Structure formats: structure tokens, C-alpha cells
Amino acid sequence: MVTVAYVQLSGCCGCLISLSDTYEKLIDILNSIDLVYCQTLADAREIPNADIIMVEGAVCLDDHHAMEVAKEVREKGKILVALGACSAIGGITRFCKGGQMPKPVQGSFSALSEVVKCDLAVPGCPPSPELIVNVIIAVLNGDMEYLSPFAKYAESTSTSCGCDLITNVINKSLCMGCGVCTSSCPTRAIEMIEGRPLVSSELCIKCGVCSFQCPRIELPKGVCQLDEE
Amino acid sequence: MAKTINITPTTRHEGHAKLILEVEDNEVVNKAYYINTTPVRGFETMLVGRPAEFAPIAVMRICGICQTTHGTASCAAIEDAIGCEIPKDGRLLRELVALGNRMHSHPLHHLLTADDFIKPEEKDLRVEAIKLIQRMRKTGQLVVDIVGGEGIHPPNIVIGGMRTNISERAKAKLYYALKQYEKDAYNMYEIYTGLIERYLEEIGIPDLGSHTYPYIASHTTFGDKEAIKWDRVVEIPPQRYYENREVAESTSVMIPLYEGVPVEGGPRARMAKFGNFKIGGGAMDINIARAKENLGAVYRAMEILDELNINGKSKVTPEYKDGSGIGVHEAPRATNAHFAEVGKDGKIKSYKIIAASTWNFPIVEKAIEGYPHQHAEVIMRAYDI
Amino acid sequence: MDINRGDYMDPFGKYNSIISARATDKRILKKSQDGGIVSAVFIYGLENGLLDGVIVADKGEKFKPVPKVATTPEEVIEAAGTKYTVCPNISLLKSAVREYGCDRIGVVGTPCQIISTKKAIKYPVGFRHLTDKIALTVGIFCMENFPYNGMKTVVEELCGIRLEDVVKVDIGKGKFWVYTKWGETKSVKLKETHPYEQIACHVCTDYTAELADISTGSVGSPDGWSSVFLRTKKGEEIINKMVDEGYLETKPIDEGKFGLGILKKLALTKKEKNLKEIEYRKELGLPVPIIE
Numbered sequence: 062m063v064t065v066a067y068v069q070l071s072g073c074c075g076c077l078i079s080l081s082d083t084y085e086k087l088i089d090i091l092n093s094i095d096l097v098y099c100q101t102l103a104d105a106r107e108i109p110n111a112d113i114i115m116v117e118g119a120v121c122l123d124d125h126h127a128m129e130v131a132k133e134v135r136e137k138g139k140i141l142v143a144l145g146a147c148s149a150i151g152g153i154t155r156f157c158k159g160g161q162m163p164k165p166v167q168g169s170f171s172a173l174s175e176v177v178k179c180d181l182a183v184p185g186c187p188p189s190p191e192l193i194v195n196v197i198i199a200v201l202n203g204d205m206e207y208l209s210p211f212a213k214y215a216e217s218t219s220t221s222c223g224c225d226l227i228t229n230v231i232n233k234s235l236c237m238g239c240g241v242c243t244s245s246c247p248t249r250a251i252e253m254i255e256g257r258p259l260v261s262s263e264l265c266i267k268c269g270v271c272s273f274q275c276p277r278i279e280l281p282k283g284v285c286q287l288d289e290e
Numbered sequence: 291m292a293k294t295i296n297i298t299p300t301t302r303h304e305g306h307a308k309l310i311l312e313v314e315d316n317e318v319v320n321k322a323y324y325i326n327t328t329p330v331r332g333f334e335t336m337l338v339g340r341p342a343e344f345a346p347i348a349v350m351r352i353c354g355i356c357q358t359t360h361g362t363a364s365c366a367a368i369e370d371a372i373g374c375e376i377p378k379d380g381r382l383l384r385e386l387v388a389l390g391n392r393m394h395s396h397p398l399h400h401l402l403t404a405d406d407f408i409k410p411e412e413k414d415l416r417v418e419a420i421k422l423i424q425r426m427r428k429t430g431q432l433v434v435d436i437v438g439g440e441g442i443h444p445p446n447i448v449i450g451g452m453r454t455n456i457s458e459r460a461k462a463k464l465y466y467a468l469k470q471y472e473k474d475a476y477n478m479y480e481i482y483t484g485l486i487e488r489y490l491e492e493i494g495i496p497d498l499g500s501h502t503y504p505y506i507a508s509h510t511t512f513g514d515k516e517a518i519k520w521d522r523v524v525e526i527p528p529q530r531y532y533e534n535r536e537v538a539e540s541t542s543v544m545i546p547l548y549e550g551v552p553v554e555g556g557p558r559a560r561m562a563k564f565g566n567f568k569i570g571g572g573a574m575d576i577n578i579a580r581a582k583e584n585l586g587a588v589y590r591a592m593e594i595l596d597e598l599n600i601n602g603k604s605k606v607t608p609e610y611k612d613g614s615g616i617g618v619h620e621a622p623r624a625t626n627a628h629f630a631e632v633g634k635d636g637k638i639k640s641y642k643i644i645a646a647s648t649w650n651f652p653i654v655e656k657a658i659e660g661y662p663h664q665h666a667e668v669i670m671r672a673y674d675i
Numbered sequence: 676m677d678i679n680r681g682d683y684m685d686p687f688g689k690y691n692s693i694i695s696a697r698a699t700d701k702r703i704l705k706k707s708q709d710g711g712i713v714s715a716v717f718i719y720g721l722e723n724g725l726l727d728g729v730i731v732a733d734k735g736e737k738f739k740p741v742p743k744v745a746t747t748p749e750e751v752i753e754a755a756g757t758k759y760t761v762c763p764n765i766s767l768l769k770s771a772v773r774e775y776g777c778d779r780i781g782v783v784g785t786p787c788q789i790i791s792t793k794k795a796i797k798y799p800v801g802f803r804h805l806t807d808k809i810a811l812t813v814g815i816f817c818m819e820n821f822p823y824n825g826m827k828t829v830v831e832e833l834c835g836i837r838l839e840d841v842v843k844v845d846i847g848k849g850k851f852w853v854y855t856k857w858g859e860t861k862s863v864k865l866k867e868t869h870p871y872e873q874i875a876c877h878v879c880t881d882y883t884a885e886l887a888d889i890s891t892g893s894v895g896s897p898d899g900w901s902s903v904f905l906r907t908k909k910g911e912e913i914i915n916k917m918v919d920e921g922y923l924e925t926k927p928i929d930e931g932k933f934g935l936g937i938l939k940k941l942a943l944t945k946k947e948k949n950l951k952e953i954e955y956r957k958e959l960g961l962p963v964p965i966i967e
């Protein structure tokens with residue numbers, strides 16, 4: 062069976078809760094993999110080698126231990142998945158700047174994908190339960206076609222944020238005003254005004270969902286097939 | 291000879307932590323340190339200078355299990371600072387969304403602790419319990435999804451009330467889900483208390499994890515800042531609390547004290563303060579109180595549905611002015627308190643959080659001391675840290 | 676669809692069958708754009724428990740559309756008729772499930788909006804517990820769209836009609852038509868409206884909503900009738916039931932020049948024209964929304 066480790070860095074546990082919000086299906090998921098490490102759900106205390114290592118949370122560069130874990134997950138995981146905005150593209154941790162008691166020196170947080178090479182990076186704060194399951198299944202099946210957008214995110218070093226809709230869509234004469242960015246945003250930061258998204262910089266937490274969801278930035282092959290339902 | 295036992299990392303709870311236990315020859319813990327090793331993302335400093343609306347959205351991301359309580363306390367603190375009164379239906383919806391969160395968080399804790407009490411050979415029981423727990427969590431999260439807009443990090447909790455009211459259809463849907471939850475919660479309570487009683491009997495320590503410290507609680511189902519004398523609360527750096535330099539250096543939590551001593555918050559504290567739950571018992575009493583609170587939560591949630599006017603106003607537009615305020619909410623794990631100073635430009639001037647769990651960090655240490663080290667994690671988990 | 680992989684010259688994408696149809700309910704026909712297929716399907720769905728909420732484009736002030744979650748037949752009828760301007764229907768996808776509490780949503784949209792919806796279903800990153808609740812997608816044919824003030828210019832400046840007076844706008848027979856509540860009809864050649872089109876439409880190669888369960892439009896069928904593609908099993912089932920129960924009357928689509936012929940021609944025109952634009956933008960080094 063495929064071995065999976067779930068490692069938590071500086072996140073909020075929300076990505077793991079999202080996975081567990083598969084409710085009755087969770088048992089089937091856990092039965093189809095061999096969960097060898099997940100500190101929040103099981104007792105293993107040492108990260109073992111694993112076929113898939115999923116990492117939630119950003120890396121605190123000012124914390125020796127976190128840096129070691131970042132290295133360790135890369136060495137031990139055949140496929141390394143940066144799961145959720147914090148780990149994949151920064152998310153809320155982009156706003157961290159330190160100075161808080163009792164650890165005033167901890168202030169530099171980077172996405173895991175910026176610190177070590179990740180194979181897949183999945184935006185979202187958190188990614189939906191359904192998406193996490195899709196990713197796990199695709200990895201189990203080696204479905205690289207499905208995973209290709211996430212492979213791209215893992216390679217890209219650009220910061221994600223609601224502004225992507227401006228620079229990559231509106232500015233590029235690509236926005237046709239569908240509104241899917243608005244409904245995808247987890248903080249309701251996007252309003253549609255005159256058929257175009259208006260992103261509130263007060264509410265955007267740089268989770269990367271809106272730009273991921275926009276079909277005018279990327280339209281993966283699989284989307285364009287009419288599956289027989 | 292005395293020895294030191296390190297349990298690192300501790301498992302089946304949120305966050306990163308370790309236990310350092312100084313143990314006597316008889317295996318009993320003489321001194322316990324419960325150290326949170328999670329790096330500090332610094333939500334308090336992050337918010338300074340940012341628009342107030344960002345605060346609830348950001349602080350929810352402190353914890354993905356109890357995001358709702360942070361959002362609620364944050365809005366309450368800012369509303370208190372600017373003297374903003376939220377409409378009745380907004381207030382009801384807010385209590386409801388947070389109860390939904392409790393109704394998912396408590397069962398999640400049952401899930402994390404199940405392996406402490408269910409024996410490895412009891413496979414069917416384990417599956418049955420997990421299914422029950424997941425069904426309960428599903429309802430809890432449904433409430434948060436519908437009322438809060440997202441089950442994890444609900445964006446409808448906004449300064450001034452709740453972003454929207456719910457539809458008649460949504461209300462009906464919640465009603466039926468809650469009905470089922472009521473049955474499930476009762477069932478869960480029976481199973482869980484039975485398991486705990488058996489466990490205590492088998493280890494032969496009926497008062498496992500007891501301590502003599504007082505309790506803190508502000509309300510049974512929501513939060514009430516008036517119920518706590520805030521001038522008696524201090525939060526001190528670990529350097530002042532721990533004599534052990536290494537421990538003081540490594541932990542990432544500040545230590546909150548009430549009248550100079552640690553206090554326990556959470557289900558038992560609430561049920562003892564506002565009900566007649568047993569005071570001074572073992573830590574497993576907290577687990578039982580937690581399972582019982584699921585029932586209290588679902589009853590109150592149903593009451594709220596009855597009271598809620600779906601055509602009522604759920605939100606007012608906040609008007610910013612200089613001020614500072616306190617927002618309190620009873621999180622699943624303890625009293626969650628946010629302190630906000632806001633400017634008339636609508637920006638945060640300073641921000642302080644006493645996150646629910648931090649009350650219980652020093653208490654966990656006290657509760658572990660005096661009992662065999664083998665049970666240290668079981669005691670720690672009872673606090674749902 | 677596979678737009679730039681060679682088989683793009685397949686004009687309609689996959690479908691099981693195509694028919695001409697119209698609603699039998701007079702209340703619908705009075706308000707609908709063409710054969711009232713969209714409204715009839717939604718009303719049938721709501722009345723028979725197949726759907727419990729539908730996302731439509733409601734009429735706002737001065738013909739400005741506003742997306743709406745409709746849960747009653749009356750609300751569906753109110754929103755009938757085409758608004759030739761962007762209406763971000765998909766922005767309500769989440770509200771429909773959250774605060775409206777719907778479990779079986781119907782979505783109507785232009786081809787691009789159906790694509791967005793399909794992407795959300797396939798990659799639901801930001802759509803927790805939602806995509807399994809999208810019960811039916813109805814696509815409407817679309818050659819191009821107008822920004823609100825683009826449409827306004829066409830109506831007010833080119834046709835000389837105040838927007839407040841407009842009851843219906845239509846495109847057909849090479850013209851843009853405006854009908855007023857005073858019974859007047861004005862028109863302008865479609866060619867003259869091109870400068871006011873939404874430019875982002877020029878990289879769109881889907882004319883007939885190739886990813887929807889059902890797609891419909893006026894082209895290919897007589898006035899007052901609609902051409903309807905039944906693409907998926909779901910789409911086919913609901914249409915068949917509606918025909919059996921008398922909600923829709925149908926006839927075979929005209930296979931000739933003024934039926935399928937023109938539909939095919941327009942679909943291919945759109946693909947050819949806009950693929951050129953895509954190539955052009957690529958040459959300039961501009962991004963286009965397509966991956967290999």
C-alpha cells in the first residue's frame with residue numbers, strides 16, 4: 062500500500078480538518094492508504110520515509126527545527142506535496158513579520174515551495190475536502206494530467222494574491238466576467254462590479270484560489286472534456 | 291533515581307508541543323513542563339496598522355479547528371472598541387455559527403482521544419464510534435458552512451454582525467440536521483462516558499489528573515466579557531513563570547494568570563461555574579463534560595433557530611472611532627479573549643489575544659504532576675489543547 | 676472541445692441529439708427570449724424536485740442584469756429573456772449552497788460561464804462541499820457579449836432608445852433589435868455593434884456551450900423556437916421527461932441551410948475568427964488561456 066505522511070509546519074491545522082471533512086468517506090480514504098505519520102491523528106513521532114508526504118503550513122526560517130523538517134520532508138518523501146496556501150504559496154503567513162512575545166525573533170515565514178523543491182503545490186485556505194481527495198487519488202493513480210496545474214504551482218515562485226486577477230486577467234484582456242473568482246474566494250474579498258472582479262485588499266489573504274479557479278489563466282485539458290454523467 | 295522523560299512531539303492534538311517530565315523512582319511525575327514549540331506567526335503584530343476588517347479574517351487562521359471563536363471574539367472586541375451594537379438576528383446567527391463550531395470541535399476531540407480508551411481489538415466499536423463522530427462533525431460543519439459561509443474560516447462573521455441572514459430552506463435544513471445531532475450526541479455521550487469509566491477502573495486511578503486550581507468561564511454557549519474581571523488577568527512571559535531557563539526559552543506561549551494563578555478553562559469550568567458539575571475531580575471529568583456540552587450546544591442551537599427571524603437585519607455598518615475593547619467568546623477549549631485598540635481611521639492600533647488553549651497550558655502541567663508518567667498524554671489530551 | 680489540438684473544427688462538441696423545441700406554458704413564452712427552454716427546464720426542475728434553486732440573470736434597473744438564486748417558478752419567469760451584457764451568474768455558486776441551503780442547483784450561463792463551472796467541478800479548490808450540488812448546467816449559445824456601457828451605447832446611441840424603455844433586446848437576421856414598452860422596434864446592423872463588444876470574447880471559441888448538460892439558442896430554429904443540444908444523460912433525461920409530460924413541444928431540427936447549416940456555420944466562424952486572435956496574441960507574447 063502507498064505510504065503517506067502528513068506533516069504540519071506553521072499552519073492552522075485547517076487543511077487537515079478539511080481532509081477530515083470528508084466525513085463518512087474518511088475511513089475509506091484511510092483504508093486505501095497507509096498513513097504512516099500524522100501527529101494530529103496518530104501516535105508516530107518520527108517522520109518515516111514515505112511515498113507521499115503532504116505538508117501543511119509555511120516554514121519559519123527563524124526556527125531551526127522548522128528548517129530541519131523542511132529538509133527532512135524533501136529527503137524522505139518520494140512525492141512532496143505542499144498542501145494549502147501557507148505551504149504552497151504563502152497565504153496568511155505572507156503578513157507575518159515578527160516581534161510578538163514570547164518569540165519576538167520569529168518573523169520570517171516562507172512557503173515550503175520556496176524553501177525546498179516540491180512536486181506539487183495546492184493553493185486554497187484550505188483546499189476543499191473534495192479537491193484534497195482528488196489530489197490524493199490522482200497521485201495514487203499517477204494521473205499527471207490532472208496534477209499538472211499543481212506541478213506548475215510548485216515550480217512557480219511568484220506570489221499569489223487577488224491582484225493576479227488584475228494583472229493576469231483583466232490587464233491581459235482576458236476577463237469575460239464569469240464571476241467564478243468571486244464565489245471561490247474563501248474570505249469573500251471579491252465583488253463583481255460592472256462585470257469585473259474588484260478585490261478588497263483588506264480581506265485578501267493571498268490564498269491563490271481566485272486565480273487558480275479562473276479559466277482564463279489556465280484551462281486544464283481535463284476540464285474541456287464532457288464526461289458522460 | 292529520578293529521571294527525565296521527554297515526549298516529543300506529543301500527538302493527537304492540534305499544534306506542536308512536547309512534554310518534559312521529571313519522574314520519581316515510583317514512576318510518578320514530580321515536575322511537568324508542557325512546552326508549545328509551534329513557531330509564533332505573530333497575529334498580534336501582524337494586525338497593527340491593518341484595516342479592522344482584516345482582523346477577524348486573519349485571526350481565524352490561528353486555528354483551523356476553532357476558527358469561528360477567533361472570528362467572533364475579534365469582531366466583538368472591535369465592536370466593543372467603537373461602541374457598535376449588532377442587531378438581534380446578527381447576534382443570534384453569530385452564537386449559532388459558533389455553536390456549530392463547538393458541535394464539530396468537541397466530536398473531533400472524541401475522535402483524537404478514542405484510541406486512549408478503545409482497545410486495539412475493539413475494531414468494530416472503533417469504526418462505529420468514528421462513523422458517529424464524523425456524522426456529528428458533519429452537522430456541526432454544516433451549521434458553520436451555512437451560517438458562516440465556510441466550514442473552515444467562516445467569512446460571514448464580520449464587524450457589525452453577520453454578512454447575511456439565511457434562507458427559509460437553509461433554516462429547515464439545519465433544523466433536521468440538528469434533530470439527528472441530538473440523538474447522536476446522546477449516543478456518543480453514553481459510549482464515551484462508558485469508555486472513560488472503564489479506563490479509569492482499569493488503571494485504578496479514579497482522580498487521574500486532578501488539580502486544585504480555580505476555573506475560568508464567562509458563559510455557557512456564547513461569551514460575556516462582563517463575567518470576567520479583566521483587571522485581575524495578567525499575561526506574563528514564560529521567562530517570569532518558569533524557573534527553568536531552557537523551558538522558558540523554548541515555549542511559544544505567554545502564560546495567562548487570573549488573580550496571580552493559573553486557571554482552568556473549558557467544558558468543565560463552564561459546567562461547574564454555570565451548572566452543578568463536579569469541581570476538583572480528575573481530568574477525565576473534562577472529557578465527560580465535553581461530551582455533555584454537545585447536548586447543551588444542540589439544544590441552544592435549536593432554540594436559536596426558533597428565535598431567529600430570517601428576514602431580520604443581520605448587520606450594521608460599523609462607524610469607526612478611537613477606542614479600545616474586549617471581545618470574549620467561549621471557545622470549545624476555554625475562554626477566548628481578544629483585546630483591540632482601533633483608530634477612527636478604521637485601523638488597528640494594537641491587538642492582543644489570549645487564545646483559549648493558553649489558559650490550560652500551565653494547568654496541564656499541574657494536572658500531570660502527582661500521577662504516573664504513562665498517563666501524561668492522556669491527561670494533556672483531556673484539555674483538548 | 677480541445678480548441679487548439681486540431682479537432683477544434685468540430686463545430687458543436689459532443690452531444691447526443693439536437694432538436695427544435697419550445698415551452699408549452701404561455702406564461703413562459705410571454706417573457707422568454709426564444710422557445711423558453713431555459714425557463715421551462717428550470718421551472719420543471721423546481722416543481723419536480725430535480726432542482727431546488729437555480730442561478731439566473733435577473734433584470735435590474737435600466738436593463739442591468741443581476742445574478743439571482745431563484746427558488747420559485749415566478750422568480751424564474753421574472754428573470755427570463757436575454758441580457759446582452761455580462762452578468763456574473765457564477766459569482767452566486769457558493770451563496771446558493773451556503774446561505775440559500777440548496778442541494779440541487781441549476782445554472783444557466785454563456786459558454787464561458789459553463790466552462791468556469793466545469794473547472795470548478797473538476798478542480799474544486801475553493802468550492803468546499805459544493806460541486807456535488809450542481810445538478811444541471813444549461814448553456815446558452817453565444818457569439819459575443821457587451822460590457823454594460825457597450826450595450827447601452829448600442830441601444831441608446833445607435834438605436835436611439837432610452838434603456839428605461841426597453842422590454843427586450845435580441846440579435847437575429849444580422850441585426851441587433853430593441854423593443855420598447857411603447858411598442859416600438861428599432862434595429863441596427865450587427866456589424867455596427869462590433870466596436871462595442873467585450874474584447875475578452877475574442878479569445879473564446881465555444882459557441883454552443885459544449886460542456887453544458889443542455890445547450891440552447893435561437894439559431895437553427897424558426898422564430899419562437901429554440902435549438903437544443905442534449906449532451907449528457909442528465910440533460911437528455913430531463914428534456915425527455917418534459918416532452919413526455921407535455922411541458923415542451925418539439926420537432927426535428929431543420930437539417931438544411933437555415934437550420935443546422937447556419938448553426939454550424941456560425942459556430943465555425945466563431946472558432947476560426949477567435950483562433951486567429953489567439954494565435955495573434957500568442958505571437959505578441961501575450962498570455963492566452965489554453966494549455967497543451
Ligand SMILES: Cc1cc2nc3c(=O)[nH]c(=O)nc-3n(C[C@H](O)[C@H](O)[C@H](O)COP(=O)(O)OP(=O)(O)OC[C@H]3O[C@@H](n4cnc5c(N)ncnc54)[C@H](O)[C@@H]3O)c2cc1C
Binds near residue numbers: 815
Ligand atoms: C450574451 C449573449 C449572446 C447570445 N448570443 C446568441 C447567439 O449568437 N445565437 C443564439 O442562438 N443565441 C444566443 N444567445 C442565447 C439566446 O439569446 C437566448 O438566451 C437563448 O436562446 C435562451 O432563450 P430561452 O427562450 O430558451 O430562455 P429564457 O427562458 O428566456 O431564459 C434565458 C435565461 O438566460 C439567462 N440570461 C440572460 N442573459 C444572461 C446573461 N447575460 N448571462 C447569463 N445568463 C443570462 C436568464 O436569466 C434566463 O434564465 C445569446 C445569449 C447571451 C446572453
Ligand code: SF4
Binds near residue numbers: 071145152187351
Ligand atoms: S492554508 Fe489556510 S487552512 Fe491551511 S494551514 Fe494555512 S491558514 Fe490554515
Ligand code: SF4
Binds near residue numbers: 235
Ligand atoms: S474568474 Fe477570471 S474571467 Fe471569470 S470573472 Fe474572475 S477574473 Fe474574470
Ligand code: SF4
Binds near residue numbers: 221
Ligand atoms: S482574493 Fe480571495 S481567493 Fe483571491 S487570493 Fe485573495 S483571499 Fe484568496
Ligand code: SF4
Binds near residue numbers: 237787788873
Ligand atoms: S463570447 Fe465567449 S467569452 Fe464572450 S460572453 Fe460569450 S461565451 Fe463568454
